[in-house]
Amino acid sequence: MIAAETVRPDDSNPAPAVVEPAATDAFFPDLKQRVTAFLDEQGLDPIDQRGMVTKAIIIYAMWFASYGLYLFLLHSYGWLALLAVLPLYFSLLCIALAVMHDGSHAAFAHSRLLNRLAAGSMIFAGASAYFWHKGHVQRHHNHTNVNGQDRDFESGGLLRLHPAQPQRTFHRHQHIYAWFLYTMHTLKWIWWDDYFDYATDVFKLNDRSKRTVIKELLICKPWHVLSYIALPLIVSGGNWAVVLVFYVIHFLLMGISLTIVFLMAHLTGVQETCASESEAKPDWALHQLATTANFATGNRALTWVVGGLNFQIEHHIFPKMSHTRHPLIQPLVKEFCRERGVAYYEYPTFGAVLRDHYRNLKQLGTPPPSQVAATAN
Numbered sequence: 001m002i003a004a005e006t007v008r009p010d011d012s013n014p015a016p017a018v019v020e021p022a023a024t025d026a027f028f029p030d031l032k033q034r035v036t037a038f039l040d041e042q043g044l045d046p047i048d049q050r051g052m053v054t055k056a057i058i059i060y061a062m063w064f065a066s067y068g069l070y071l072f073l074l075h076s077y078g079w080l081a082l083l084a085v086l087p088l089y090f091s092l093l094c095i096a097l098a099v100m101h102d103g104s105h106a107a108f109a110h111s112r113l114l115n116r117l118a119a120g121s122m123i124f125a126g127a128s129a130y131f132w133h134k135g136h137v138q139r140h141h142n143h144t145n146v147n148g149q150d151r152d153f154e155s156g157g158l159l160r161l162h163p164a165q166p167q168r169t170f171h172r173h174q175h176i177y178a179w180f181l182y183t184m185h186t187l188k189w190i191w192w193d194d195y196f197d198y199a200t201d202v203f204k205l206n207d208r209s210k211r212t213v214i215k216e217l218l219i220c221k222p223w224h225v226l227s228y229i230a231l232p233l234i235v236s237g238g239n240w241a242v243v244l245v246f247y248v249i250h251f252l253l254m255g256i257s258l259t260i261v262f263l264m265a266h267l268t269g270v271q272e273t274c275a276s277e278s279e280a281k282p283d284w285a286l287h288q289l290a291t292t293a294n295f296a297t298g299n300r301a302l303t304w305v306v307g308g309l310n311f312q313i314e315h316h317i318f319p320k321m322s323h324t325r326h327p328l329i330q331p332l333v334k335e336f337c338r339e340r341g342v343a344y345y346e347y348p349t350f351g352a353v354l355r356d357h358y359r360n361l362k363q364l365g366t367p368p369p370s371q372v373a374a375t376a377n
Ligand SMILES: [Zn+2]
Pocket: 101, 105, 136, 137, 141, 315, 319
């Protein structure tokens, strides 16, 4: 049995060891009923279509304004164009986290077309929306923290992100070099992962899905090269150096930002990890609660930028709900967990969750004492 109160790992209240939640019948159906009744009472739709569309318009306006500023500075002032890298990166980050992510979950709108357009923001960002949906919505959400299924734990062996993964000697330094690999995440995704996933048919696609991916790749890759390399080169009169430096800075920032936001909720050492699907909890919500943590939910600016992904618990339990609703239902979810004696992991600040992620990397990369002794002998 675990403590009924909300768990808040911080310096004064260290993260607890993961323990089994209380046996509860109908946990998810009861929680869902309570949340649905609350939204009904408030006259709120779980899909905040108007709010999401408004937010998407603001974010896309930010991107186009930043892009216009970039081209203008590039044309007239050369290296001063680097001043536009932060606003342009920031806008694309918001597009990925606060528009594309909801669209991919069908949580952006009631309209199928609007959801597809929002999900298609991934194509705008230079990658296949179909593959992202497969990897994130189907693999990560349906098999959270399950080794071999959850793609967020895959690093090609360069990192040991899961206790079920093999330990290598170099992993003992992973808490240092992981951050460099994180920065490479988006560039690798754009220039390698999509092609590799297609060539190896990692998702076992049927012919129709393959045609969809081909169409996406034929749009997203040329668009990416056109918008971030070709057009800037033309506008700058062939100033390769500025365009290249701008591109690299922009996508290294994207890489580390996206990785941190998506990894923090599942990889801080407090969450349960499953070596195989058989270890997952049969109740949907109990599994999501055991494998997920919230962070900095009081930071409204952060919530806006990361598309509510700091409310990961609510997002994982109700993935088809618009992220703008998650702060509203959070008190109910916490209270329900308290009543049922189920742990609810929440970090008060972004710094706290980052610190525990660092510690978790270090712990996963450190060989057990017995192994160290055997090596020494
Ligand atoms: Zn998601």
